[in-house]
Amino acid sequence: MSLPVLVVLVVFGIALSVAAVHFTGGTTTATLSGADQALARFAEDYPDEKPGAVRLTAGGHAAFIELGPARCGIVQSIGDCFLTRIVTPHDVLALAREGNVVTFRPNDFTWQGGKFAFADNADAQAVAATLQNRDQTRKAA
DSSP, X not given: OOHHHHHHHHHHXXXXXHHHHHHTTTTOOOOOOSHHHHHHHHHHHOTTOOOOOEEEXXXXXXXXXXXXXXXXXXXXXXXXXXXXXXXXGGXXXXXXXXXXXXXXXXXXXXXXXXXXXXXXXXXXXXXXXXXXXXXXXXXXX
């Protein structure tokens, strides 16, 4: 087989694989339709928790759920699935809030945290207050 034919076959095979992943939903990002969906998804992984207020991010890609003093449940979309965590101030390595955006990095190597934009400045302030460790000064993530 000649080299040009082999190159064409490899390029076509790669393009076909990428198209198959895309058209079967591999490139979609899950979003939360509302607080009820966030609570239901969180309850699947943490059925014994007693959730309080739910604060959705502006794009619906994450929700922060109050779990009592200094505890917060998180539901975040990762691809077409959702990741759930319970976070306390002790779990946060870096935290910053600028207006309605909260950025934090947890000490969990399996999840890098992120930058979360809220539609309401009060929601961002409440989430940051829950995650802020009052014993230490936090650096921006």
